[in-house]
Amino acid sequence: MEIFLVDDDDVFNCMNIAVIEWVMKEAEVKVFKSGMEVIAYLNREKQIGPAKGLMLLDIRMPDMDGFEMLANIEKMEKNPLPNTIIYMLSSTLDERDLQRAKEKKMVKGFLSKPLTVEKFRELLWENALVEK
Numbered sequence: 399m400e401i402f403l404v405d406d407d408d409v410f411n412c413m414n415i416a417v418i419e420w421v422m423k424e425a426e427v428k429v430f431k432s433g434m435e436v437i438a439y440l441n442r443e444k445q446i447g448p449a450k451g452l453m454l455l456d457i458r459m460p461d462m463d464g465f466e467m468l469a470n471i472e473k474m475e476k477n478p479l480p481n482t483i484i485y486m487l488s489s490t491l492d493e494r495d496l497q498r499a500k501e502k503k504m505v506k507g508f509l510s511k512p513l514t515v516e517k518f519r520e521l522l523w524e525n526a527l528v529e530k
Contacts, residue, residue, distance in 0.1 A: 399424070400426045404435075413513070414513045417518050452527065453483070454513065472504070483506050506525070
């Protein structure tokens with residue numbers, strides 16, 4: 399499975415990669431440090447799929463935050479992530495951010511940093527990405 403990890407924080411990226419690889423040794427993790435990097439990648443690749451994928455998306459990043467990135471994807475002629483499940487993964491405590499995440503059709507849910515083995519396993523089970 400392809401997993402997009404979109405976060406500008408190197409420490410969290412290292413921790414998240416360790417958690418992901420611990421749970422899913424076969425996962426292919428692609429790390430992006432900003433929403434702009436993701437948009438550039440999607441413009442090059444055009445569509446990710448048909449296999450299921452997962453994106454863990456931080457909210458606060460330089461150049462283009464997570465919400466701006468989602469807005470740009472929504473404006474694309476064809477959804478480049480038709481089979482990708484998107485979760486916001488952030489340390490924000492701002493209720494407005496949590497509400498915005500809930501309102502986004504593309505966003506399946508919200509997770510608080512740090513990602514843990516337990517949270518990641520639960521996310522995979524809830525979305526039938528692995529068997530219990």
